[in-house]
Amino acid sequence: MAANPMTQFEVYRIGPEIKxxxxxxxxxxxxxxxxxxxxxxxxxxxxxxxxxxxxxxxxQLLAELSYTFVSKMISDTAGSKAKPYFSFIFxxxxxxxxxxxxGMIPYTFTVTSHIIVTFVLAAFxxxxxxxxxxxxxxxxxxxxxxxxxxxxxxxxxxxxxxxxSYLSRxxxxxxxxxxNMMAGHTMMKVFGGFVISLGVVGxxxxxxxxxxxxxxxxxxxxxxxxxxAILTCIYLNDALxxxx
Amino acid sequence: xxxxxxxxxxxFNLFFLKEVFAAESGGMPQxxxxxxxxQIFWLTLTFGILYVVLSKLILPKISANxxxxxxxxxxxxxxxxxxxxxxxxxxxxxxxxxxKSKLEANNIFxxxxxxxxxEINAKKETLDKQIDExxxxxxxxxxxxxxxxxxxxxKIAIExxxxxxxxxxxxxxxSSSISAIVDDLSKRxxxxxxxx
Numbered sequence: 001m002a003a004n005p006m007t008q009f010e011v012y013r014i015g016p017e018i019k020x021x022x023x024x025x026x027x028x029x030x031x032x033x034x035x036x037x038x039x040x041x042x043x044x045x046x047x048x049x050x051x052x053x054x055x056x057x058x059x060q061l062l063a064e065l066s067y068t069f070v071s072k073m074i075s076d077t078a079g080s081k082a083k084p085y086f087s088f089i090f091x092x093x094x095x096x097x098x099x100x101x102x103g104m105i106p107y108t109f110t111v112t113s114h115i116i117v118t119f120v121l122a123a124f125x126x127x128x129x130x131x132x133x134x135x136x137x138x139x140x141x142x143x144x145x146x147x148x149x150x151x152x153x154x155x156x157x158x159x160x161x162x163x164x165s166y167l168s169r170x171x172x173x174x175x176x177x178x179x180n181m182m183a184g185h186t187m188m189k190v191f192g193g194f195v196i197s198l199g200v201v202g203x204x205x206x207x208x209x210x211x212x213x214x215x216x217x218x219x220x221x222x223x224x225x226x227x228x229a230i231l232t233c234i235y236l237n238d239a240l241x242x243x244x
Numbered sequence: 245x246x247x248x249x250x251x252x253x254x255x256f257n258l259f260f261l262k263e264v265f266a267a268e269s270g271g272m273p274q275x276x277x278x279x280x281x282x283q284i285f286w287l288t289l290t291f292g293i294l295y296v297v298l299s300k301l302i303l304p305k306i307s308a309n310x311x312x313x314x315x316x317x318x319x320x321x322x323x324x325x326x327x328x329x330x331x332x333x334x335x336x337x338x339x340x341x342x343x344k345s346k347l348e349a350n351n352i353f354x355x356x357x358x359x360x361x362x363e364i365n366a367k368k369e370t371l372d373k374q375i376d377e378x379x380x381x382x383x384x385x386x387x388x389x390x391x392x393x394x395x396x397x398x399k400i401a402i403e404x405x406x407x408x409x410x411x412x413x414x415x416x417x418x419s420s421s422i423s424a425i426v427d428d429l430s431k432r433x434x435x436x437x438x439x440x
Contacts (some may be wrong), residue, residue: 006271006272006273007273009272009274010273011273011276011278011279011282011283013279023281023285024278024279024282024283025278025280025281025282025285027282027286028282028286030279030282030283030286031282031283031286031290032284034287034290034291035286035290037290038290038291038293038294041294041298042294042297042298042302045298045302045303046301046302048306049305049306049309052308052309052312052313054313054316054317060309063306064306064309064310067303067306067307067310068310077312084406086303087295087298087303088295088299090298090303091291091294091295091298091299093292094298095291095294104314104354111287113274114274114283115274116274116280116283116284117283117287120283120284120287120288121261121287121291127368132430178274182257182272184275
């Protein structure tokens with residue numbers, strides 16, 4: 001059982017079965033790690049904002065560095081108009097980052113390795129960005145699909161391509177995060193399985209691989225959270241500042 | 245021998261691994277929709293609470309802290325700048341005072357030097373005048389003496405000549421003729437004796 005690299009992604013119920021109507025909303029291990037990640041974020045940032053000293057302590061420094069990091073990321077990619085959405089992007093980045101990072105602890109569950117979770121986030125972003133775009137520019141937002149400076153002959157083709165690329169945004173956004181997480185954790189599990197099955201004699205090579213992979217995966221965990229947040233910023237930028 | 249055991253172990257283990265994989269090959273748990281609704285529900289709940297708490301309570305505080313620190317640092321920098329400016333002004337004042345007093349001291353020194361020099365010159369002049377006068381007086385005296393000396397010598401020469409003549413010849417010679425001869429001689433040889 002332990003050798004199957006996919007068992008780590010199994011969701012199972014913790015506690016009793018909860019049902020609302022026909023929907024099963026039982027508390028699962030996935031729910032547990034969503035709660036844990038959110039709580040960790042809230043605790044760290046609450047501690048980091050509690051008292052304001054001129055020379056910040058470590059937690060305060062962490063909170064403030066994260067704040068300035070995300071705020072710089074947003075202002076760099078989406079400009080000053082994106083300021084009202086700072087809280088959302090900050091929460092999104094922190095949530096994905098903490099879920100990814102908690103997944104790196106052995107025997108934990110990686111929330112973001114489930115397509116449904118990343119797809120819900122991406123779909124929410126997609127719908128939100130589209131709504132913001134239509135509110136800001138009205139029907140003029142449709143100009144997003146008509147890039148300027150394109151020959152009229154090519155226009156029908158370009159418009160179709162633009163629409164497809166726009167509609168595939170939530171899919172690419174969600175699949176990127178989900179696939180990265182799943183692939184990384186599966187690889188680690190496979191190499192971990194090799195360590196056990198090859199034993200003391202041959203297990204050293206996969207073990208060293210596993211160690212290297214752990215470092216890589218921590219990098220990927222941060223990078224994917226960053227990519228997720230920055231792509232959200234870029235989509236938001238399209239909706240706020242219509243360039244085409 | 246050891247090599248053989250090693251390879252046997254490796255191959256055996258791989259074989260074993262394959263068996264295990266084959267036995268437990270299932271689909272991806274991610275595509276099992278059993279808990280999708282639950283995940284969506286809990287994601288919405290936790291992320292919603294996270295967003296609300298962060299945006300309403302925590303992020304404004306962090307932003308306020310950052311602003312406060314920025315302004316405090318700015319104030320401190322401004323205060324430091326002011327103090328630096330005032331200290332620079334004071335330094336300038338001090339420098340001014342020093343250069344002024346230096347100038348004053350220089351002036352006083354110069355004045356004193358000039359005064360002393362003037363006094364010295366005045367004294368020198370008076371002294372020079374006195375010396376000149378005295379030198380003139382002495383020269384006059386010397387001249388007088390010189391003149392008197394030649395006459396006296398002439399007189400003495402006349403007298404001695406007349407007496408010598410009396411003793412040698414026994415007769416008195418007219419003193420006027422002697423004096424004429426002596427005068428003539430002294431005029432001719434005066435230069436030899438007196439260096440005039």
